Amino acid sequence: MGHTSRRKEPVNQDEPKPQRTEEPGGGILMGRPFGVPVYVAPSWFLVAALITWVFGDQIERVLPDLGAARYLVSLFFAVAFYASVLVHELAHTLAALRFKLPVRRIQLQFFGGVSEIEKETETPGREFVLAFVGPLLSLVLAGLFYLSLYAVEPGTVPGVLLAGLMISNLIVAIFNLLPGLPLDGGRMLRAVVWKITGKPMSGTVAAAWVGRALAVLVLVGLPLLTRTGLLGNSTEDISGLDTVTDALLAAILAAIIWTGAGNSLRMARLREHLPELRARSLTRRAIPVEPTTPLSEALRRANEAGARALVLVDGHGDPTGIVREAAIAAVPQHRRPWVAVSTLAQDLSDGMRVPAELTGQPLLDHLRASPATEYLVVEDTGEIYGVLSTTDVERAFVQAMARPGS
Numbered sequence: 001m002g003h004t005s006r007r008k009e010p011v012n013q014d015e016p017k018p019q020r021t022e023e024p025g026g027g028i029l030m031g032r033p034f035g036v037p038v039y040v041a042p043s044w045f046l047v048a049a050l051i052t053w054v055f056g057d058q059i060e061r062v063l064p065d066l067g068a069a070r071y072l073v074s075l076f077f078a079v080a081f082y083a084s085v086l087v088h089e090l091a092h093t094l095a096a097l098r099f100k101l102p103v104r105r106i107q108l109q110f111f112g113g114v115s116e117i118e119k120e121t122e123t124p125g126r127e128f129v130l131a132f133v134g135p136l137l138s139l140v141l142a143g144l145f146y147l148s149l150y151a152v153e154p155g156t157v158p159g160v161l162l163a164g165l166m167i168s169n170l171i172v173a174i175f176n177l178l179p180g181l182p183l184d185g186g187r188m189l190r191a192v193v194w195k196i197t198g199k200p201m202s203g204t205v206a207a208a209w210v211g212r213a214l215a216v217l218v219l220v221g222l223p224l225l226t227r228t229g230l231l232g233n234s235t236e237d238i239s240g241l242d243t244v245t246d247a248l249l250a251a252i253l254a255a256i257i258w259t260g261a262g263n264s265l266r267m268a269r270l271r272e273h274l275p276e277l278r279a280r281s282l283t284r285r286a287i288p289v290e291p292t293t294p295l296s297e298a299l300r301r302a303n304e305a306g307a308r309a310l311v312l313v314d315g316h317g318d319p320t321g322i323v324r325e326a327a328i329a330a331v332p333q334h335r336r337p338w339v340a341v342s343t344l345a346q347d348l349s350d351g352m353r354v355p356a357e358l359t360g361q362p363l364l365d366h367l368r369a370s371p372a373t374e375y376l377v378v379e380d381t382g383e384i385y386g387v388l389s390t391t392d393v394e395r396a397f398v399q400a401m402a403r404p405g406s
Helices: 042-062 069-098 124-151 157-176 184-197 200-228 235-239 243-272 295-305 325-329 333-338 360-369 390-402
Strands: 002-006 028-031 038-040 103-109 112-117 286-289 309-313 319-323 345-347 353-355 374-378 384-389
Touching: 042 069, 042 103, 042 157, 069 103, 069 112, 069 124, 069 157, 124 157, 124 184, 184 200, 200 243, 286 295, 286 384, 295 309, 295 333, 309 384, 319 325, 319 374, 353 360, 384 390
Parallel strands: 002 112, 038 103, 286 309, 353 374
Antiparallel strands: 028 038, 103 112, 309 319, 319 345, 374 384
C-alpha cells in the first residue's frame, strides 16, 4: 500500500494548478505540500475505477435505494481513501524532512503510495521512526473514522463511508506493518537487525528475504483465504470478484512486494560500493586543444600522450568545452582532417566542472544535478585533471555489483 523508497531537485513553490510532471512516468502533479511534489500516477485511475465498481456493489447491499448514485458515493470513497494514503506518505515525508533527508517526491499509484527519500538515515533509531510514522498515522485515521461513526446514523451514506474508510485505513496500517521490504514493517525490521548487528546491510538482507517470503505467502495465501471464506462468507461477498480475479490481484501484489524487496537489496549493495566511486580514479587523461585544430591532428596528439579525451581551450589556455566522444566516433576517418574540434565540442557549464576529490554519494549528487555525457575534472587550483565520462561511472557500478559477495 504505502511505503518509503530511497532514491535533489529544486522545487517551485508557485504551482497554480495540477499539471503534467516533467519526469517521465511521474503522472499528474497535484501540489507541493511542504515543498515536496505530489504526483498521481496513471495507474491510480485504474484502481479508482476498480474501487468505485467494487465498493458500489457493497453499497447496494446496504443502501439499495441509492440506485446508480451509489457509484458516485463509491467514487468519493476512492478519492477519500487515497487522501488517507497521502496522509500516510506525508507522515514519512515530514519525518524525513525533520531528519534533514531530502524527499524527491510522493507518488500515488496502483497499490497505494510511495515517498521517494533521497538518502539513508544515519542511525537505526531514525530508520525505525521514519518507517513507523506512516502506519501510525493510518491507525490514527482509522481511530478517528471509528469515533466519527458515533456521530452519524447507521445505515446511512455517511455511516457507510466512515466505516469503509475506517476499515481501509486499518488494512493499510496492518499491511504496512508486515515485517518485509519494501513495506514499512520491513524497514522497521531492518532497523532492529541493524541495531543488534551494527551493520545496516545485515538488516537489509534479513528484511529483503522476509519480504520475498511475504510475497510467496500473499500469492498462495490470499486466494485461499477468500476462497475458504476466512475473510468473509464467500469471494463474492467480499469483493464481488471471481476467484480468477482474486488470484490475479494476489499475483500483482506479490510481484510488487517481491520486486521491491529485490530492489531494496540491490540498492543497499550498491550503496556499499559507493565509496569506491572516485572521480580521480575514473577520470580519463585529456589534452588541451585549440578550437581550430583538425580532429585528426587532435587525435594524433592524444595518442602520443596516451590520453583518451580532448578539452577545448581558448587562447589563454582556459577550458571552454569538451570534445564529445560520441561526436568523434560519428566522424568518418577520411573526413577527420577537415573537421575542426570546435564543431564537436560541448560548451562547459558550471555543473560540468567536477572536483577531482569528489567520491561516493557527493559525486553522484553532482552528476545528477547537472546531467551530461562528459565532465571536466579539475584540481582545487583549477588545473585540468581530465575528463569523466558517465559511461565509465556506470561501468564501475556494474563491476562493483558483479564482484563476489555482492
